[in-house]
Amino acid sequence: MRMGPIILVVVTVGLVALIAPGLKAGHDGDATTPTPPAHPQDAAARATWFAGSTEVARAPDGHFYADAEVEQHGTHFLVDTGATIVALTGSDARAIGLDWNDADLRLIGQGASGPVYGVPVTLSKIELGGLEARDVQAAIVPEGLDVSLLGQSFLSRMGSVRIEGDRMSIGGGAS
Numbered sequence: 001m002r003m004g005p006i007i008l009v010v011v012t013v014g015l016v017a018l019i020a021p022g023l024k025a026g027h028d029g030d031a032t033t034p035t036p037p038a039h040p041q042d043a044a045a046r047a048t049w050f051a052g053s054t055e056v057a058r059a060p061d062g063h064f065y066a067d068a069e070v071e072q073h074g075t076h077f078l079v080d081t082g083a084t085i086v087a088l089t090g091s092d093a094r095a096i097g098l099d100w101n102d103a104d105l106r107l108i109g110q111g112a113s114g115p116v117y118g119v120p121v122t123l124s125k126i127e128l129g130g131l132e133a134r135d136v137q138a139a140i141v142p143e144g145l146d147v148s149l150l151g152q153s154f155l156s157r158m159g160s161v162r163i164e165g166d167r168m169s170i171g172g173g174a175s
Contacts, residue, residue, distance in 0.1 A: 052131065054130060056169075058167070064163075079161075081161055085152065086137070086153050088141065090143070092148045120138075122135055138153060
């Protein structure tokens with residue numbers, strides 16, 4: 001009786017169990033994924049986790065919103081693939097402990113309605129659905145933003161951003 005393939009399957013499953021908690025995704029090791037949930041909703045959710053990605057549903061207004069941890073504080077974002085950097089509203093910046101004064105404001109970009117003034121900052125950590133980036137360039141935009149923007153200074157380090165129907169997948173390598 002030949003037992004080779006069965007032993008190989010058992011060894012492979014064992015190795016996956018040992019390696020899975022340390023899986024890496026993203027750019028230059030900046031993004032990591034934690035241990036998968038004990039009871040994933042379905043096979044697609046488990047496959048998404050192992051790919052090092054997270055999914056976001058389209059909101060009724062047509063945009064994609066995500067709740068992420070910034071400096072260990074929950075922050076609500078509009079996922080904005082057209083924003084060069086992460087932009088925090090003044091109230092979100094204060095909630096995570098960032099402070100500034102008007103003398104710190106400088107021209108940081110051009111928006112649809114004209115010049116955008118803000119305070120450049122570096123965020124030590126942003127985590128979204130198990131994906132993590134450290135030392136993320138951002139700006140505090142005290143006036144003119146209704147919601148913080150999750151821009152390319154975070155998204156570009158996640159590997160890929162894909163939209164299929166009403167789902168956005170962030171992370172998991174190039175598409």
